[in-house]
Amino acid sequence: xxxWELNALxxxxxxxxxxxxxxxxxxxxxxxxxxxxxxxTYFVLNPKCFFETEKVKVLAETPVVEQDTLDACNKTMNxxxxxxxxxxxxxxxxxxxxxxxxxxxxxxILVNHSK
Numbered sequence: 493x494x495x496w497e498l499n500a501l502x503x504x505x506x507x508x509x510x511x512x513x514x515x516x517x518x519x520x521x522x523x524x525x526x527x528x529x530x531x532x533t534y535f536v537l538n539p540k541c542f543f544e545t546e547k548v549k550v551l552a553e554t555p556v557v558e559q560d561t562l563d564a565c566n567k568t569m570n571x572x573x574x575x576x577x578x579x580x581x582x583x584x585x586x587x588x589x590x591x592x593x594x595x596x597x598x599x600x601i602l603v604n605h606s607k
Contacts (some may be wrong), residue, residue, distance in 0.1 A: 500579040503538065503546070503593065508603050510537040510571035512545070512562060514555045534574060534600055548576060548595040556602040573603040 500507055513535035518526040531551035537543040557572055565572045576597035586592050 496583060498581040498583070498593070500576060503540070503579075503581045503595070504536075505540040508573045508575045509539065510543075511535065511557065511574040511602075512537060512566055512571060514557060514559055514562060517549055517551075532600070536574065537571070546581075546593060546595055548579070548597055548600070550576070550597050550600045552600070556600045575601050575603055577601065 500509075511534050515533050515535075516529050517531040517533045519528050519530045521527050531549060532555045534548045534550065534555075535545050536548060538546045556574070562572055576599065578598035579595065580597070581593045581595040584592055584594055
């Protein structure tokens, strides 16, 4: 597979996307144990792919939005919107030979949210 890098417009069709979950991102040692938290993973809905979830990894000390805020937004289907600075997605094949995207960004920016 070619080594391509895709931007947010190509992957999502928009600069801002709905975010539904945020979770800590950890670094792991060679034996598979967690060593330290290095950032956050944002789970966003991809409008170009029937709203499948994509994970975007961001190295940061604090998340731009807390999970309880996202839960309240999700409950009313009034999703919080997020955009990413220097977003890059790289395609790869997983263990089942299915095409996937590895997504990362330098920074996450919360555009709006309302409960």
